[in-house]
Amino acid sequence: xKSSIIQNITNLILPFIQVxxxxxxxxxHLSPGGGFAGGSILGASLILFRFVNGSDVADAKFKYHYLLxxxxxxxxxxxxxxxxxxxxxxxxxxxxxxxxTPGTLLSGGFIMPLNVLVGLVVAITFYFIAxxxxxxxxxxxxxxx
Amino acid sequence: xxxxxxxVLIIMIVGSVAAAASKNLLGxxxxxxxxxxxxxxxxxxxxxxxxxxxxxxxxxxITSILFIIALRKTKEIRK
Numbered sequence: 176x177k178s179s180i181i182q183n184i185t186n187l188i189l190p191f192i193q194v195x196x197x198x199x200x201x202x203x204h205l206s207p208g209g210g211f212a213g214g215s216i217l218g219a220s221l222i223l224f225r226f227v228n229g230s231d232v233a234d235a236k237f238k239y240h241y242l243l244x245x246x247x248x249x250x251x252x253x254x255x256x257x258x259x260x261x262x263x264x265x266x267x268x269x270x271x272x273x274x275x276t277p278g279t280l281l282s283g284g285f286i287m288p289l290n291v292l293v294g295l296v297v298a299i300t301f302y303f304i305a306x307x308x309x310x311x312x313x314x315x316x317x318x319x320x
Numbered sequence: 321x322x323x324x325x326x327x328v329l330i331i332m333i334v335g336s337v338a339a340a341a342s343k344n345l346l347g348x349x350x351x352x353x354x355x356x357x358x359x360x361x362x363x364x365x366x367x368x369x370x371x372x373x374x375x376x377x378x379x380x381x382i383t384s385i386l387f388i389i390a391l392r393k394t395k396e397i398r399k
Contacts, residue, residue, distance in 0.1 A: 199373065207369035215377040222385055301382055308389045 185227045192220040200294040204283040210293025217294065218301025225305070237302070246299040253292040260285050325365055332358045349387045356380040 200213030225233035263270060275282035335355040342348040356379030363372040 208373055209370065212370065212373040212377060215374065215382065219377055219381045219385075222382070226385075305382070305385060305389070308386055308393075 182227055185223060189220055189224060192223070193217060196220060196294075196298075200290055201280065201287065203290040204286040205278070205280070210290040211297055213290075214294035214297030215301060217298035218305075221298065221302040222305045225302070225309075230309070242299050242302070246296050249292045249295040253289060253296070256285055256289060256292070260289075325362065328358050328362050328365070332362070345391055346388075349384055349391065352387070353380050353384045356383070 196213045196216035198213075199208035199216060200210060203209035203213065221233075221237065224236075262268070270284060272284055274284050281287075332355055335351050335358065339348045339351040339355060342351060356375060359379060360372045360376040363369070363375055
């Protein structure tokens, strides 16, 4: 997009959008929100960055293979941790993390790490969906480089 | 149900009919965005702020962006 007003204003407010998304993810177990809502806000901020600054700048900043690696690692880690939570609750094992102090940020056991992983996956997936819509395919998506 | 919820519901009904009946596709997308925002306000009024955040981010943001990209790819609007 060519308009310099939109470019400057968007680059000014983009960090605030991302901080709000991270807040929604981190406080998902205490206040409204959670992994999906915060992740969609983060994904919308990434899409906004790509539309305003052009696809070349966005491709240089967010490389496909790093994003793909992040998303897949988060997905595998989510499966492992969620499976551990289910198994330990079913078998009555000892919880390694503990439940923390109720009402503070570090509480709720595994909920906050799981929210962070879900937010990562959702943000990257929304960004990829927008890129697929825009370009038709994920270019330079080879994992070797 | 108080009067504000009914006003929002009427805006939603009018918006959905207008989005389906509009000839201009970009205008139709923008009316659909308004419909999503009214839906988010209604979720908030019904004490579901979790759904309101998700509706505002997905319904008004990402869905509209995808519609606009589709319109741009089919040359319905210029850049």
